[in-house]
Amino acid sequence: MIHDLDTSPAQKDGLLIQIDHLTKVYQLGEVDVHALRGVSVHVSKGEFVAIMGASGSGKSTFMNILGCLDKPTKGTYLLEGIDVGKLSRDELAAIRNLKIGFVFQGFNLLSRTSALENVELPLFYCSVSNKLRKSKAIQAIERVGLGDRIHHYPNQLSGGQQQRVAIARALVNDPSIILADEPTGNLDSRTSVEVMGIFQELNNNGITVILVTHEPDIAQFAKRHIVFRDGKIKSDRINPNPKVASEVLKELPAIDEEEEAA
């Protein structure tokens, strides 16, 4: 481990996530399934982390706990100094609303709801005036380059565009972290690189991005790689030369624009 194990609840300077000795046990009938067996990870502000591992390695469980969708069985998880394990259901919801932005593999946009309304959604669950909500949502959509499609419905958008709307939704409440679970899993290779470009751009502007992927190519865009195996961290190291999406895009053969739109 390259990080020291400081378990004091006080937040260390610039430290966003402090996870220590995390275990998660599921009960499936009479069998205990150990999904995580003592995981310790610290993430600082502004990092771009890729979490990798085969299916069953515990990376999804780790993401769920990281995203406050699930609680650990043992161990501590401090997010910006807050002990998430001690929070109630509603408090966890508030953390998800204000501090975490989710991006999923299947986009998870509400169908028959316009791009703008999808992006506005997180702001409905915190006290924001109608006017501010709209302007924040438009700002977030423009940030992912879809300013001209705010009134389109998900079924009128391509996969890449839908994922951008999802990223805009994750961004809209100025979260501390963006958690992306296989964000390129349903996209072709060129669109995948474009989406990674957006993450890199956001990261360059100071947003912490944590990405779960099983594709080594995609992980190459991240600055730090954490590999899970059998519920434990197998390796945790800095990626010395992250690929830059904008440069990769230039080398990729151009795809017919019409084909992409279809």
Added chain:
Amino acid sequence: MKILNILLSAFRALQRNKMRSFLTMLGIIIGVGAVIAMLAIGQGAEYSVKEQIAALGTNVLMVFPGAQQQGGVRTAAGSAVTLTEDDALAIQRECPAVQYLSPGSGAGGQVIAGNLNWSTGISGVGNDYLEIRQWSVEYGAFFTDQDVKAATKVCVLGKTVADNLFPESSPVEQTIRIRNVPFKVVGVLTKKGQNTAGQDQDDIILAPYTTVIRRLSHWPNLRSILVSATSLKDIPTAQTQISELLRMRHKIQPYDADDFTIRNQTDLAATATATTEILTILLASIASVSLLVGGIGIMNIMLVSVTERTREIGIRMSIGARSRDILTQFLIEALVLSLLGGVIGIILGTTGSSIISKIAKWPTIVTPFSIILSFGFSIAIGIFFGFYPARKAAMLNPIDALRYE
């Protein structure tokens, strides 16, 4: 999440399945419509019964002579000759709870006017009779106290009698012959229509009771005494006062039964009203069953909706919706369904009742109470049947909901 936004998104969610939302609402529409219509019919019946009873004069008491008793054998009520004019005058004089009094005598027979004739009953009454019955004279006037004292041969015709004897001219100031005794017609009563028993109340001739006794029946005693109490609540007092006075006047021993009967119409009114009230409750409860079925329909559809939208619930939770946000969302959707159905049902029930009124000639009354009741009922049904599905949605585990296919 602000209530207006929740409402808006509820409307949108329901719009997505227009047919389904409409069919779900239909259950409530029919239920509320039926409740409104049934209450309207029941209350219409109640109203018309009350109206007819009020037409009789509700604070009216009738004193009849009792049954004659000879050696333990009782003959029919009224067979005893116990009510006299002096009894009537004594009641008027000595019972403070009595407001108006009209002694009654009667005769029946052939009535002739010109070349037309008609058979009817002639009621001998006092000049306060109209006050007691709350009747009125349409043409001419009623006879006076002087007419009663002097036993003048004057009479007032009911509308039916007037129409039959004088089809083309005004009967006022004309002379009719009742059993060959000439009577001058001084007035015609306002049309009353049928009473609750279906008798024509306009087939009547009123004359001073003194005249009827002396010229027609030749029977010195009274057939009845009609009394009105000073107010509705004084009826029992008046009854007691009359009873005590008559017992004293007739020298009835404490262990002997009355030789007269006093009837009041509040009993009749209460019975009739109670009957129609039961009818109303019965009709409304049958209709509420369909409202209940409508509620179950809402619950069913909301459960389907929660299952269908599990993923949506997961998405909403992952971006920060609390349990109570989800609960409110689904509860509001159920409420919108039931309220919208309720409002349409109220409109439908109200128009339906007026159509029933017109076609079946049955009076229907839609009261604000029945509207408030059905409206309240549909809110209650929305909350009651919407709560379980909404709670089911709110209690979902966000991870499972997100992974739901």
